[in-house]
Amino acid sequence: MKLKEMFKGFSLKKMLLTILCTVIVSVFVSATMTFVRDFNTYTAYESVAGLHENHEKFKEVVSQYDQEVIQGYYDNVEQQKEEWEKDIPTRALTEILLKRFESENRVHVYVTSVVMGVALGIVIYVIAIQKANIKQAVIELLIAFAILIAIIILVNHIYMIILGHFTQNAFETIIDFGGAELYYLEDNTLIIVYVVAAVILYVGNLIKQKMLANKLNKELNNK
Amino acid sequence: MDIKVRTNISNEYQNIEICINAPERTEEVQRLENELQAKATKNLKQIVGMQDNDIFLINTSDIIMFFSEDKNNFCKTKDGIYKIKEKLYYLEEVLPIKDFIRISNSAIVNINHVKCFNTSIIGRIVVKFKDGSEENVSKRKTSEIMKFLKERSE
Numbered sequence: 001m002k003l004k005e006m007f008k009g010f011s012l013k014k015m016l017l018t019i020l021c022t023v024i025v026s027v028f029v030s031a032t033m034t035f036v037r038d039f040n041t042y043t044a045y046e047s048v049a050g051l052h053e054n055h056e057k058f059k060e061v062v063s064q065y066d067q068e069v070i071q072g073y074y075d076n077v078e079q080q081k082e083e084w085e086k087d088i089p090t091r092a093l094t095e096i097l098l099k100r101f102e103s104e105n106r107v108h109v110y111v112t113s114v115v116m117g118v119a120l121g122i123v124i125y126v127i128a129i130q131k132a133n134i135k136q137a138v139i140e141l142l143i144a145f146a147i148l149i150a151i152i153i154l155v156n157h158i159y160m161i162i163l164g165h166f167t168q169n170a171f172e173t174i175i176d177f178g179g180a181e182l183y184y185l186e187d188n189t190l191i192i193v194y195v196v197a198a199v200i201l202y203v204g205n206l207i208k209q210k211m212l213a214n215k216l217n218k219e220l221n222n223k
Numbered sequence: 224m225d226i227k228v229r230t231n232i233s234n235e236y237q238n239i240e241i242c243i244n245a246p247e248r249t250e251e252v253q254r255l256e257n258e259l260q261a262k263a264t265k266n267l268k269q270i271v272g273m274q275d276n277d278i279f280l281i282n283t284s285d286i287i288m289f290f291s292e293d294k295n296n297f298c299k300t301k302d303g304i305y306k307i308k309e310k311l312y313y314l315e316e317v318l319p320i321k322d323f324i325r326i327s328n329s330a331i332v333n334i335n336h337v338k339c340f341n342t343s344i345i346g347r348i349v350v351k352f353k354d355g356s357e358e359n360v361s362k363r364k365t366s367e368i369m370k371f372l373k374e375r376s377e
Contacts, residue, residue, distance in 0.1 A: 131345055134345060205346040208346075209342045209346045209347065213340040215369065216348070216365070219369060219372035220339065
């Protein structure tokens with residue numbers, strides 16, 4: 001009974017619906033931001049690839065790229081080789097590291113946007129939709145935060161298991177892939193998002209309701 | 224007592240007319256007549272309320288609000304709270320439409336007893352009555368309340 005009273009007005013269905021909406025928006029926003037961020041790089045490579053191979057500009061850009069960018073990658077590769085203390089062909093390792101950087105980037109953007117979406121969904125539901133009282137809101141947000149952290153850890157472990165499974169299938173051996181990234185969203189970032197979203201929503205909602213109350217009062221006194 | 228309901232549809236009728244035929248005026252006939260009268264005119268003037276086993280006839284104009292709590296319905300006046308038999312959805316049908324408005328799933332208020340609208344600390348709209356009491360307004364009902372107040376002031 002006490003537990004029921006503590007979560008009075010809470011609707012799991014409504015909260016999941018809110019989370020679904022915020023996750024869709026969050027994934028869309030992060031995909032758009034990533035596209036906008038990388039747009040200059042895309043167009044630069046596309047325009048170079050579009051030049052005739054004998055064009056002077058093409059040769060100039062390619063040689064410049066070769067000197068600056070590739071050299072940079074090779075330096076990283078050499079550093080990695082030293083760390084791993086393995087004699088791996090440099091070009092192959094460059095390719096692997098480039099692909100890994102790409103997949104890392106995609107998974108990180110996706111996981112971050114989903115986690116942000118879920119966090120924002122919970123905050124929006126508790127503060128603006130459920131309109132829980134302060135004590136109830138704090139309890140619900142804390143429980144949700146703990147569940148969220150648990151889900152992130154679980155998702156990371158599932159991802160690691162899948163990664164291990166693929167490694168085993170591909171090489172028929174269990175390989176120590178200690179270098180694989182864990183896609184944690186930093187706890188600090190999550191707390192900041194949580195608190196900022198909660199404060200903005202609380203103040204915004206208060207102002208909105210105050211304006212609505214003023215309109216109602218105006219009509220009430222307008223006899 | 225068995226009640227038979229018969230409906231006659233014909234061009235010769237100009238309006239909807241309800242006629243009660245009974246051998247004598249019993250309590251049930253009186254109640255039926257009152258309910259139909261109130262529903263037809265939307266002008267329920269009095270309601271029976273109970274307080275500590277005593278029965279009171281209360282003028283609806285004196286009622287600050289009707290509310291439901293733990294599956295029971297009550298009305299509140301400046302003199303106290305009375306238990307009533309009528310459900311809120313029925314009261315919505317029979318109360319004077321210019322005076323009463325539903326503000327949430329569990330409350331109907333008499334606008335003549337409303338002092339102002341305000342916001343609570345959690346950003347919920349509350350209605351403040353002239354007697355100092357307060358009641359939460361459902362978010363879904365705010366547009367209906369606004370429409371009600373606009374129509375009332377016209």
